[in-house]
Amino acid sequence: AQTVTQSQPEMSVQEAETVTLSCTYDTSESNYYLFWYKQPPSRQMILVIRQEAYKQQNATENRFSVNFQKAAKSFSLKISDSQLGDTAMYFCAFSPHDSNYQLIWGAGTKLIIKP
Amino acid sequence: DGGITQSPKYLFRKEGQNVTLSCEQNLNHDAMYWYRQDPGQGLRLIYYSQIVNDFQKGDIAEGYSVSREKKESFPLTVTSAQKNPTAFYLCASSFAGTVGETQYFGPGTRLLVL
Numbered sequence: 001a002q003t004v005t006q007s008q009p010e011m012s013v014q015e016a017e018t019v020t021l022s023c024t025y026d027t028s029e030s031n032y033y034l035f036w037y038k039q040p041p042s043r044q045m046i047l048v049i050r051q052e053a054y055k056q057q058n059a060t061e062n063r064f065s066v067n068f069q070k071a072a073k074s075f076s077l078k079i080s081d082s083q084l085g086d087t088a089m090y091f092c093a094f095s096p097h098d099s100n101y102q103l104i105w106g107a108g109t110k111l112i113i114k115p
Numbered sequence: 116d117g118g119i120t121q122s123p124k125y126l127f128r129k130e131g132q133n134v135t136l137s138c139e140q141n142l143n144h145d146a147m148y149w150y151r152q153d154p155g156q157g158l159r160l161i162y163y164s165q166i167v168n169d170f171q172k173g174d175i176a177e178g179y180s181v182s183r184e185k186k187e188s189f190p191l192t193v194t195s196a197q198k199n200p201t202a203f204y205l206c207a208s209s210f211a212g213t214v215g216e217t218q219y220f221g222p223g224t225r226l227l228v229l
Contacts (some may be wrong), residue, residue, distance in 0.1 A: 106159075
């Protein structure tokens with residue numbers, strides 16, 4: 001079975017620090033897509049960043065960047081200059097190429113940014 | 116503004132009762148999805164639809180039903196056969212339902228059993 005593992009149930013850092021959230025996945029496929037979604041206290045799920053597995057370059061989106069290690073099946077999210085508004089649950093999700101539509105989700109990491 | 120709306124925000128179900136959760140989108144997306152979120156778990160797919168009048172079961176479809184009569188609407192009914200319905204329900208949509216597409220989410224409905 002294809003799975004996504006987020007090994008850090010909860011993390012907290014001081015405002016302005018850099019934090020890295022880990023995500024590993026299990027698949028035998030070579031072509032797939034990876035996502036990080038953020039769910040703030042409002043509970044609305046918001047896309048943070050998306051990565052295509054065949055692209056070597058790591059995706060970036062302003063203060064958010066990923067470290068995609070395909071051989072290790074690792075897809076960590078780095079948040080630089082963290083802000084109070086970054087406090088949220090962060091979910092890693094994986095879309096295998098043969099799934100047609102389906103996202104496979106990790107259990108999430110609760111990130112708390114302290115003032 | 117384009118987006119996805121879900122109603123109600125909170126819903127209470129009595130024993131043996133069917134309840135319907137509403138999901139509407141004005142993004143002109145073909146594909147729509149229903150997920151269930153439980154504490155400490157990732158999202159689990161209940162149903163999805165890639166086109167009007169067609170939908171497919173996800174991983175946990177038992178006790179749920181859907182319809183897709185209009186492109187913009189995808190209501191979810193939680194039937195009395197669903198023995199543990201207390202959860203947070205998220206509706207999502209994507210452009211065409213193809214692999215790798217970004218899914219956009221509504222604000223969710225919390226269902227509680229009385």
